[in-house]
Amino acid sequence: MLMRNLTIIFLLIISSTLSATSQSIPPGMNGVPAWFSAWDFVCGHKFGSSPETPVIFLYDDSLYYSTAPVAATDKRFHCPGPGGKTLEWYTGAHHGTLRIPDGQLVPLGLMSFAAADSAGHPFFVMAVPGFWEKAGVQSKELGLDKLVTAVFLHEFAHTRQQRGMGATVTAIEQQHPFKDPPLSDDIVQHTFSKDSVYTDGWRKETDLFYQAAFHTDKQARKKLTCDALRMLHERQARYFTGDKKILRELDDIFLTMEGLGQFSGLYWLQHPAGGGFTYDVAVEGMRRKRNQWSQEEGLAMFLVLDRLDVEKWPRQVLADEPETIVQLLHSACGCP
Structure with a gap:
């Protein structure tokens, strides 16, 4: 769903850790590269290449993972992103909220949405796969992993429409x-x-x-x-x-x-x-x-x-x- 009026559905507490100097995928981002691979597949076979990569904000129970700096205390790491590119990411503690590019301070529950900043540049926010699992989300037809991938694809498509x-x-x-x-x-x-x-x-x-x-x-x-x-x-x-x-x-x-x-x-x-x-x-x-x-x-x-x-x-x-x-x-x- 394209979120313009943000509705927080679930609030959960999960544990997660991240090495400050790690260049590998942080544990909290497990499963995320598969999302980007699925998006590249849809673009390659149906939509055509994306003209730009939106700013991406992901999060688990305690940490955010962003392709744009959020705070002076951010730690950096490298991880695959859309388009087959390895991107520089930033991470830090979110304390339950995240300041997104349109200026809103968003309380972090189970959600996924795309929007644009005041200049019209798209950005994307979503809870990582582990957050969805802890929330008890299920799909008898698809299974959790493929359901959440489909949710990601739905919302990420909106970044192409901004x-x-x-x-x-x-x-x-x-x-x-x-x-x-x-x-x-x-x-x-x-x-x-x-x-x-x-x-x-x-x-x-x-x-x-x-x-x-x-x-x-x-x-x-x-x-x-x-x-x-x-x-x-x-x-x-x-x-x-x-x-x-x-x-x-x-x-x-x-x-x-x-x-x-x-x-x-x-x-x-x-x-x-x-x-x-x-x-x-x-x-x-x-x-x-x-x-x-x-x-x-x-x-x-x-x-x-x-x-x-x-x-x-x-x-x-x-x-x-x-x-x-x-x-x-x-x-x-x-x-x-």
């Missing part, structure tokens, strides 16, 4: 007051989750996208997609009016951002050289509880797009002036 859609969201936030609910990728869900008529309509719309994604006939897939898109536009026109009109643009943006994040994890999970799961199991693993609307519907839409064999769609989604998943599906299916 200059495009992320910047658009920031500009919208500066022009519109968002108080109840506050602006987040869940704003549509938070606004309408208690409306049973809206919720039922949204579920039928989302189910139609999944039917399209799994249909074996290409023309039938396109027809189902056009039907689902018509339902989406009717939903937006009916409910996103008055002071909620801005939700039309935000809905398309967050379906695109969260859908791409979900697709990033799915792509690695289902590839024989990645997670090695069957396509169906990987989809189920990414959907999990199916209770986060932008992720649930966004994934279905990207599954459709990818199975339509649209050429170079990652470049269009990840551009500085990107197209939304709604626009891409309209073009790919020739919907009226």
Whole structure:
């Protein structure tokens, strides 16, 4: 999930040590290089190379591990990062909080998110694998290691979107007051989750996208997609009016951002050289509880797009002036 309003889910106490002079991977970062390898795989096979490496903040129960200096007392070490590069890292005690580049002092619980600083440069924050294990996180479909890798891929994909859609969201936030609910990728869900008529309509719309994604006939897939898109536009026109009109643009943006994040994890999970799961199991693993609307519907839409064999769609989604998943599906299916 793209975290703009940070929700801390779990607080745990774990033990960890790190040699001040070690040039090897610190014990607290065990498993992290596999995350970067998975990301390089997704970029190499699907997204294309990253134009820049975001600042990365990782942490366990007592220490942070950052690719940017945090305090004068930082100790340095070298460790693999994304892009196959060995990076200089910094570490020190976090005492339960971390000052991140956008100026916020974040209490450290179980979380993963991407954001951008005031200059638009992306950064990334996530608990290390051991933190997730101690928190008792599980996935019967994927197992913990591959689930957490998929979570990393989802969130790290957002670092590629900060200059495009992320910047658009920031500009919208500066022009519109968002108080109840506050602006987040869940704003549509938070606004309408208690409306049973809206919720039922949204579920039928989302189910139609999944039917399209799994249909074996290409023309039938396109027809189902056009039907689902018509339902989406009717939903937006009916409910996103008055002071909620801005939700039309935000809905398309967050379906695109969260859908791409979900697709990033799915792509690695289902590839024989990645997670090695069957396509169906990987989809189920990414959907999990199916209770986060932008992720649930966004994934279905990207599954459709990818199975339509649209050429170079990652470049269009990840551009500085990107197209939304709604626009891409309209073009790919020739919907009226």
